[in-house]
Amino acid sequence: MLDATLAALADPTRRAILSRLAEGEARVTEVARPFPISLNSVSKHVRMLERAKLVRRRIEGRDHFLSLDPAPLDEAADWIAAQKKLWAWRLGELEKVLAHG
Amino acid sequence: MLDATLAALADPTRRAILSRLAEGEARVTEVARPFPISLNSVSKHVRMLERAKLVRRRIEGRDHFLSLDPAPLDEAADWIAAQKKLWAWRLGELEKVLAHG
DNA sequence: AACATATTCACCTCTAGGGGTGAATATTCC
């Protein structure tokens, strides 16, 4: 799922949508309002966020309420943290070699 | 730069290249060897990783040595960490409302 | 000079993403 998560996060519009939802649940139209693009485009972004499981949808009549799901964010954070650790180790080793060489 | 970083990380081949480079500097051909795709494709992935500043290139004769640059990873980790904090706060508020409601 | 190796360049194909518009669907309101 990392692929879909990171791809979803790679777009600034989608990151802005997530930031908006961090303030609280909202309908698609409310989410779309601040953006200069069409409602339709926002709807597609939302669909990608759902596919990445970063956003959940609760349908109530004609209103679709969107909310955040933090789980995939953890997975992404874990991968990045693991890489940072590995890289730091490697770069640390290199420094040791340079210092003792 | 977040866009390019997250987009670069969204591809599994590129993540594998980064993991390989975490073991140490390597030439393009060495990096490409384990992959079932053409050397050319790997070369293109490397170019994207360079564009995202996750990989640096040191040219020595006909050999191009690739190494990691951890800086953009920090930026990505920071953004995700900030979001996790925001989301946790929001979800916490919701729980309070539910508990006291 | 001739050959081999390392890498990229130039091109092709296919698919997916981001944007748009207009119509369809579902629901609510009068």
Place this chain on the structure above:
DNA sequence: GGAATATTCACCCCTAGAGGTGAATATGTT
């Protein structure tokens, strides 16, 4: 029933990405 609202569906266009092949370039080797 009829109108307004909320959302998606079905298309269109354009660009970028991921894959490929074959040629060009540069360096190393004999």
